[in-house]
Amino acid sequence: MGMDRRCFLACLANASLLAAAPGAWAGSKQSVSGTPDLELELRASPDQVVIFPGKPTRVWRYQAKVLHGDKNAVASLPDSHLGPIIRVQRGQHVRVHFINALPQPSLVHWHGLIVPEAADGHPRYVIGPGQKYTYDFEVRNRAGTYWFHPHPHGHTGEQVYAGLAGLFIVHDDEEQALGLPNDAQDVALVLQDRRFDRDNQLLYLGSMMDRMMGFVGDTILVNGRPDYVLNAERRAYRLRLLNGSNSRIYKLAWQDGSPIMVIGTDGGLLERPVTRPYLTLAPAERVELWLDLSLLAAGERLRLLSLPFETASIGMMGGMGMMGGGTRGGSSFEVLSVQVGRGAAQPARPPAKLSAMAPARAEQAANHRSPRTVWTTMAPMRLGLNGRVFEMTEVADDEVVHLGTTEVWRLVNEASMGMMGGMPHPIHIHGVQFRILKRSVHPAAESAWLGISQGHVDEGWKDTVLLMPGERVDVLIRFDGYPGLFLYHCHNLEHEDMGMMRNYLVKA
Ligand code: C2O
Ligand code: CU
Ligand code: CU
Numbered sequence: 001m002g003m004d005r006r007c008f009l010a011c012l013a014n015a016s017l018l019a020a021a022p023g024a025w026a027g028s029k030q031s032v033s034g035t036p037d038l039e040l041e042l043r044a045s046p047d048q049v050v051i052f053p054g055k056p057t058r059v060w061r062y063q064a065k066v067l068h069g070d071k072n073a074v075a076s077l078p079d080s081h082l083g084p085i086i087r088v089q090r091g092q093h094v095r096v097h098f099i100n101a102l103p104q105p106s107l108v109h110w111h112g113l114i115v116p117e118a119a120d121g122h123p124r125y126v127i128g129p130g131q132k133y134t135y136d137f138e139v140r141n142r143a144g145t146y147w148f149h150p151h152p153h154g155h156t157g158e159q160v161y162a163g164l165a166g167l168f169i170v171h172d173d174e175e176q177a178l179g180l181p182n183d184a185q186d187v188a189l190v191l192q193d194r195r196f197d198r199d200n201q202l203l204y205l206g207s208m209m210d211r212m213m214g215f216v217g218d219t220i221l222v223n224g225r226p227d228y229v230l231n232a233e234r235r236a237y238r239l240r241l242l243n244g245s246n247s248r249i250y251k252l253a254w255q256d257g258s259p260i261m262v263i264g265t266d267g268g269l270l271e272r273p274v275t276r277p278y279l280t281l282a283p284a285e286r287v288e289l290w291l292d293l294s295l296l297a298a299g300e301r302l303r304l305l306s307l308p309f310e311t312a313s314i315g316m317m318g319g320m321g322m323m324g325g326g327t328r329g330g331s332s333f334e335v336l337s338v339q340v341g342r343g344a345a346q347p348a349r350p351p352a353k354l355s356a357m358a359p360a361r362a363e364q365a366a367n368h369r370s371p372r373t374v375w376t377t378m379a380p381m382r383l384g385l386n387g388r389v390f391e392m393t394e395v396a397d398d399e400v401v402h403l404g405t406t407e408v409w410r411l412v413n414e415a416s417m418g419m420m421g422g423m424p425h426p427i428h429i430h431g432v433q434f435r436i437l438k439r440s441v442h443p444a445a446e447s448a449w450l451g452i453s454q455g456h457v458d459e460g461w462k463d464t465v466l467l468m469p470g471e472r473v474d475v476l477i478r479f480d481g482y483p484g485l486f487l488y489h490c491h492n493l494e495h496e497d498m499g500m501m502r503n504y505l506v507k508a
Helices: 003-020 156-161 208-213 443-450 493-498
Strands: 038-049 057-068 085-089 093-100 108-111 132-138 144-150 166-171 186-196 219-222 229-232 236-243 250-254 260-265 268-276 279-281 286-292 301-306 333-340 372-379 382-385 400-402 406-412 425-429 434-441 464-467 471-478 484-490 501-507
Touching: 108 132, 144 156, 144 236, 144 268, 144 286, 156 493, 166 186, 166 236, 208 493, 219 333, 250 260, 372 425, 382 484, 382 493, 406 464, 434 443, 464 471, 484 493
Parallel strands: 038 093, 085 166, 186 236, 229 333, 372 406, 400 501
Antiparallel strands: 038 057, 093 132, 108 144, 144 166, 186 219, 236 286, 250 279, 250 301, 260 268, 260 286, 301 333, 372 382, 406 471, 425 464, 425 484, 434 471, 484 501
């Protein structure tokens, strides 16, 4: 699968890196004291699973066990090598002892959670094979669907690709008072695309072009399985979707043309449900859907499709895979289907109001007249942010913010639009949840943009925002988490691994 040679190189590269970063061995410095509410052991190791008939597939997977606290806090994602699902209550103190049983350096990032610097999975805290690291944090986030994955610099893409992705679901009182669908009606669905060889083994990057554009596979997996069917009853469901793909963007739509009802995004529930004709889901984004199957006939099959769309790019992006996700001339493909049961329908209504949410206004930020601007940049074969690439501990003067302040960041994706039409970049910021204030698009990219922009859901809390080619997005960020060095980067994992990532410093 081509992973072994890269691992060998990575192990060499990281040996020197580890020597230079003794802090990596010390564990969390800002650890919460006292006995945690939940204490887990989380182990990453190679394994083999049966995905297709014939030979099992070599994967990497996380497995967790509860050492202290609620035994039901960890559940496996049914019939999957992905996961597990960790469920906690807001306010709980969580301690995770990570064991790296992989042949490569690794570490865990808690995507979307606001945690101290030493628990955030910054690549400088990478640990070698056979090492342990303890993550210690209090769950400050709102109820929502967060996730965790590796973050070793230069190797995040291949490790997530190999199967390392789990869910971290937070509940809180406000959410629980709503009585949303739960238990078997609360379903997590991780969307990924993959390529396999004839022996059922995963194939990762083939060419430099894969790396520049991001990996796109020809087989869609949901929770690690092809041709995914959700067997469901005729009642309401809460579907938690995570785009766990390395670079594929989905334009999701129900095949019967019914609108998609969205109740939550990256940072939890929206103020009220919204509907969209289709939904844009970029890598790392999450969305929570309300799906009322009581409206469907007994025995019906409902399909979730991904529709073709243009990315305003030309020439070079053609032939990126037969399902064309995001290329011109691509076609629709099925992501999953829902098999509706034959029992009596149990109608339900979504709550009219889901969550209290203060309006977000640019004026809340001191810098709203001159936002801090992050340009995606593309020197030949070198993607960056403001013309820079990742350096392990480097922070530029214009990458320093102050704890407790609120800023507008203007994210601009106009890199090389003339030359290549540009590329989409899902931009993710660690250490915060932010609000989206506004979007605009360069006139040259408008026609392609109109084919996908109706699918953005910008009403709620976000940690990742898709920037289509030509797009600029203003986000409102309050830095009220923790001081220290945090990351912002493109969550196209091939872009991230190439260095389209930077540190920013939160000064106390
Ligand atoms: Cu989900 Cu820095 O990443
Ligand atoms: Cu993250
Ligand atoms: Cu990118």
